[in-house]
Amino acid sequence: MRRQAIIGALLAAGGLSAPTSWASAQEPEVIHLEHGPDRLMRIMLDRRARLGIKVNLRARQTDSIGAYVDAVTPGGPAAQAGIRSGDIITRLNGKSVLAGGAAEDGDLHARESLPGLRLIELAARLEPNDTVPVEYRRGKDRRTASVVTADEPDVVFGPGEGGEFGFRFMGPGRPGGGPLPAGDFLERFEMAGPHWQFFSGSPLGRLELAPLNSDLGRYFGTDEGVLVISAPKDSALGLRGGDVVLTVDGRAPSSPSHLLRILRSYETGETFKLDIMRNRKRETVTARLGKRDD
Amino acid sequence: MTHLPMETLVGLREAGNEPGDTAAREHLNGCALCSAELERLHQRVARLKSLPALRPSRDRWPTVRERVRAERKRHRARFAGLAGLAAAASVALAVGVSTLRQPETELTPAEIEQAMVRSRVLESALDRIDPESRVLDGRTAGIAQELEDRIARVDRELEMAELMERQSRDAQLLRLWRERVGLLDALVDVHVTRASHVGL
Numbered sequence: 001m002r003r004q005a006i007i008g009a010l011l012a013a014g015g016l017s018a019p020t021s022w023a024s025a026q027e028p029e030v031i032h033l034e035h036g037p038d039r040l041m042r043i044m045l046d047r048r049a050r051l052g053i054k055v056n057l058r059a060r061q062t063d064s065i066g067a068y069v070d071a072v073t074p075g076g077p078a079a080q081a082g083i084r085s086g087d088i089i090t091r092l093n094g095k096s097v098l099a100g101g102a103a104e105d106g107d108l109h110a111r112e113s114l115p116g117l118r119l120i121e122l123a124a125r126l127e128p129n130d131t132v133p134v135e136y137r138r139g140k141d142r143r144t145a146s147v148v149t150a151d152e153p154d155v156v157f158g159p160g161e162g163g164e165f166g167f168r169f170m171g172p173g174r175p176g177g178g179p180l181p182a183g184d185f186l187e188r189f190e191m192a193g194p195h196w197q198f199f200s201g202s203p204l205g206r207l208e209l210a211p212l213n214s215d216l217g218r219y220f221g222t223d224e225g226v227l228v229i230s231a232p233k234d235s236a237l238g239l240r241g242g243d244v245v246l247t248v249d250g251r252a253p254s255s256p257s258h259l260l261r262i263l264r265s266y267e268t269g270e271t272f273k274l275d276i277m278r279n280r281k282r283e284t285v286t287a288r289l290g291k292r293d294d
Numbered sequence: 295m296t297h298l299p300m301e302t303l304v305g306l307r308e309a310g311n312e313p314g315d316t317a318a319r320e321h322l323n324g325c326a327l328c329s330a331e332l333e334r335l336h337q338r339v340a341r342l343k344s345l346p347a348l349r350p351s352r353d354r355w356p357t358v359r360e361r362v363r364a365e366r367k368r369h370r371a372r373f374a375g376l377a378g379l380a381a382a383a384s385v386a387l388a389v390g391v392s393t394l395r396q397p398e399t400e401l402t403p404a405e406i407e408q409a410m411v412r413s414r415v416l417e418s419a420l421d422r423i424d425p426e427s428r429v430l431d432g433r434t435a436g437i438a439q440e441l442e443d444r445i446a447r448v449d450r451e452l453e454m455a456e457l458m459e460r461q462s463r464d465a466q467l468l469r470l471w472r473e474r475v476g477l478l479d480a481l482v483d484v485h486v487t488r489a490s491h492v493g494l
Contacts (some may be wrong), residue, residue: 031349040457054449071413071474073449074420074481075442084421085414096365120453153448204432211427255428260439269336 040117045212049126049149051134052076053083057116065137067089067097067115075257081145083136089115090142091135092122128152203263203289209256212244220244221280224252226259237274237287244277263289300432301349303335402464409471414479434484441481448474 054071062068066088072079083089089097097115126132128151136146208229210216217223225244231237239245243261246252249272253259266272271288298306302318322328425438448470455466 041454043458044454050446050450051451052446054452057453070410070450071449072417073442073446074417074478075425075439076446080426084416204435207432208429209431209435210429255426257426257435257439258431260435264439267336267339269332270339271337 023116040120043121043124047124047127047152049123049130049145050077050152051123051149052078052080053089053128054115055116055119057113057120059111059113062088063115064098064115065115067113067119069136076144077150078134081134081147082143083134083145083147084138086138087143088137089119089134090137091133092119093126093134094133095122097122110146126166126192203237203266204256204260207235207237207239211255220277222246222277225277226253226256236289238285239274239276239287240278242278245274246274246277246282249273295325297325298322298331303328303332306332402468406464406468406471409468409475412475413471413478416475416482419482420478420485423482425485428485437484438481441477441484445474445477445481448477 033054050073052073053069053076054073054207056068057071060068067090069078069083069085069087069089071085072083088210091097097118128149130149132149133144134147135142139145208231210227210229212220212223212225212227214223216227220242222244225246228239228241228243228245230241231239231243248259248262251262253262266289268289271286274285274287276283276285297319298318306315306318306322322332430438452467452470453476454472455463457465
């Protein structure tokens with residue numbers, strides 16, 4: 001308890017690092033868009049990386065400025081870079097969403113948002129883990145964020161809603177969806193609505209974690225990594241309160257949820273190496289993903 | 295002693311729900327050979343996972359398009375036989391149906407807008423909570439991440455739904471926006487509940 005209280009006091013002293021800023025981008029490359037539902041569908045299906053936004057595709061007044069963001073996926077690349085719903089994206093990776101746009105289908109363009117369509121086209125060229133500058137407007141403010149793209153969810157084709165042909169995206173608990181999550185425990189949740197039954201498990205078990213920053217780092221001998229606030233005595237990961245997780249098999253977690261994402265790439269029973277700071281000394285521990293309590 | 299076949303060992307890597315798993319696990323606990331084989335299996339999978347990802351070429355669309363066209367053709371053919379019979383009935387029903395459907399087509403965009411506004415409000419609430427900068431316990435992190443992944447899939451489906459034909463698009467959009475709101479609501483609840491239980 002005392003250890004937790006000390007760490008709690010240190011946490012209160014911690015602050016957030018400043019966002020990255022970008023220099024002004026180069027002149028946009030003019031790209032002529034080929035529109036039409038088939039073309040757009042192909043772009044979306046072949047896309048490998050996601051920005052973590054839902055961009056508006058209907059014509060609207062803000063189209064003279066850029067592509068309007070309808071929604072931002074929580075915890076996704078754009079959210080982590082500070083982009084919010086209602087922002088208007090003007091450039092992606094140095095390319096303007098207003099440039100180009102040679103119309104081939106007048107009727108389509110009368111209804112659709114050209115900047116929105118162009119943003120989708122530009123984003124489709126990205127690969128997972130690309131770091132790209134995104135310039136956007138929030139009200140009158142001009143801002144730039146550095147977004148690290150993530151993998152797209154896999155798409156499956158088959159009977160859609162009402163039995164008609166359609167598409168769904170794979171994931172645990174959904175029809176045709178992926179494997180159950182590994183971890184110390186597995187829980188089943190049910191919510192109102194279609195396909196809202198899902199399983200949750202966490203390799204982090206009952207650990208309590210916090211992100212580390214330079215203010216906190218002074219006390220632990222590092223300003224990077226994830227701080228273990230408390231850990232059960234039988235922690236399968238072999239961690240103790242006060243440890244700082246620096247890397248997992250060479251991958252550096254930036255936050256507790258990032259650490260969880262890294263650990264979820266392993267399956268129950270697999271072993272991996274954790275580089276940690278313990279009592280201000282660097283150590284390597286071998287950990288194994290525990291069995292579920294089922 | 296009969297050792298466990300590979301099929302059983304592979305099965306034991308998953309949660310033990312299958313009949314016969316208990317006996318196999320008991321054997322495993324007492325058999326060094328099978329335990330070692332299972333360990334080798336784990337490590338083999340781990341090594342395979344560390345290989346660089348190979349991605350399929352970006353040319354899936356022609357196959358998908360052909361499949362969609364074939365499905366649509368089959369769908370049309372199935373209903374063609376009923377067309378004559380339906381024509382007579384449709385004349386009689388046309389006025390009534392159009393009167394009944396009018397409010398639905400007018401209402402749906404407003405309902406979509408309502409759901410989108412609610413979605414933005416909940417995103418703002420999450421932004422204020424700022425989960426990334428807070429203490430997080432393993433269980434909460436697991437649930438939150440599952441909800442976030444589900445929202446990511448809904449967002450992808452929302453983009454695809456925008457390309458559908460108008461008559462089915464609005465209903466699909468409304469369903470997806472409502473699903474998004476439900477998931478966001480749950481995500482906010484998870485973080486708020488967790489915040490009130492962490493004693494820091």
